[in-house]
Amino acid sequence: MERLVQNHHFFIDDDWHRIWNADVPYKVRYFVWRALRDVLPTRLSLHSRGVQISPLCPLCERNLENSWHTFVGCPTTTPVWIETGIWTDINSLLGEVNSFTELGFRLLRNWPKIIGDQFIMTLWSLWHRRNDIIWNDGPRDPNSVTRRAKNVHMNWIRIRGLCTTDALPTNPPCSTKWHPPRQGFLKCNVDAATFESNNSAGFGTIVRDPKGDFMVAKATPINFLPPVRECEARALLDAIIWVSSLNLSHVIFETDAKVVTDAIYDPEKDISEFGDIIGNIRSLLTSHSNFSVHNIGRQANEVAHMVARHSRLFSCPNIFSSLPSFLSSCINDVCYSHNANEMSRTLMGDGHAETR
Ligand SMILES: [Zn+2]
Numbered sequence: 001m002e003r004l005v006q007n008h009h010f011f012i013d014d015d016w017h018r019i020w021n022a023d024v025p026y027k028v029r030y031f032v033w034r035a036l037r038d039v040l041p042t043r044l045s046l047h048s049r050g051v052q053i054s055p056l057c058p059l060c061e062r063n064l065e066n067s068w069h070t071f072v073g074c075p076t077t078t079p080v081w082i083e084t085g086i087w088t089d090i091n092s093l094l095g096e097v098n099s100f101t102e103l104g105f106r107l108l109r110n111w112p113k114i115i116g117d118q119f120i121m122t123l124w125s126l127w128h129r130r131n132d133i134i135w136n137d138g139p140r141d142p143n144s145v146t147r148r149a150k151n152v153h154m155n156w157i158r159i160r161g162l163c164t165t166d167a168l169p170t171n172p173p174c175s176t177k178w179h180p181p182r183q184g185f186l187k188c189n190v191d192a193a194t195f196e197s198n199n200s201a202g203f204g205t206i207v208r209d210p211k212g213d214f215m216v217a218k219a220t221p222i223n224f225l226p227p228v229r230e231c232e233a234r235a236l237l238d239a240i241i242w243v244s245s246l247n248l249s250h251v252i253f254e255t256d257a258k259v260v261t262d263a264i265y266d267p268e269k270d271i272s273e274f275g276d277i278i279g280n281i282r283s284l285l286t287s288h289s290n291f292s293v294h295n296i297g298r299q300a301n302e303v304a305h306m307v308a309r310h311s312r313l314f315s316c317p318n319i320f321s322s323l324p325s326f327l328s329s330c331i332n333d334v335c336y337s338h339n340a341n342e343m344s345r346t347l348m349g350d351g352h353a354e355t356r
Helices: 013-020 026-036 043-048 067-073 078-084 087-093 100-110 113-136 142-159 228-245 258-264 273-287 299-313 333-338 340-346
Strands: 186-195 200-208 214-222 251-255 291-295 318-320
Touching: 013 026, 013 100, 026 100, 026 113, 067 100, 067 113, 078 087, 078 113, 078 142, 087 100, 087 318, 100 113, 113 142, 113 214, 142 228, 186 228, 186 299, 200 228, 200 299, 214 228, 214 299, 228 251, 228 258, 228 273, 228 291, 251 299, 258 273, 258 291, 273 291, 299 318
Parallel strands: 186 251, 251 291
Antiparallel strands: 186 200, 200 214, 214 318
């Protein structure tokens, strides 16, 4: 689908302020401002101005290269958006918008700022990949796009001094009731669900602020069924990688898998697959010194488990940028302690990954 008409006069000043106020490097803000103004030197744009050049996309060489195609329409971009976890949101608007500009602003209005900033960084990195392929025969894989976006973003935040380096706590005692994090911290609950009937599993991650309010969640389906302790460890590793890609700092991760927290804080080296995952978690905790991992009771982690169960409704990782309806009735901690058993019974099918 090609969109040739761009009408940026339709958009209000607040939309443009969102670009200029993004927590991303200035060069990225300027780039995305140009992209949304539709003034990038795409092949079609150069061709229509009389430059002797093919108007076709240099990546797929099948369609005219305009902004829409570069960032959305090209078959090489979809895997990138799938990897970032925001493809579902983008895909849901494709039939409703008339231009890349309209799509960009609709998404930025709907998303919380952290997801919007990730979107902006990815746009910039997609263009970077496109130029790198043209001039340097650079890599085409989606990983290279998301990795560059994340690295540049994190370096920029580090330079601005937004990251601090508080000491990592030792293995703390287990809590049976969910509590919001203390001021200045975020809490990320993580759980795995196993679906033995179709030999698969899923991870659930939910981030909440010091008021206990929902910020963002992610449901990750996996199409195989690892051993249970490995499944819980993978869920935690996936959550830490994802949260760090959002450039959140001061995050307390909570899992109800005691076997995982015990292994993280155990100095013994484990050479199994599980040990490898734990080693990766340890490395990430060392490089993100304001992240920590705590063990909590299963009832206190029920909301993360509900997200994990919903992963089987999706074929790829799905990010919830607003509170999903299936969590809306139980997002306060009172529910966790009193209604957890009832909630468990109303959920679909299979169960927790048994680790205790
Ligand atoms: Zn293309």
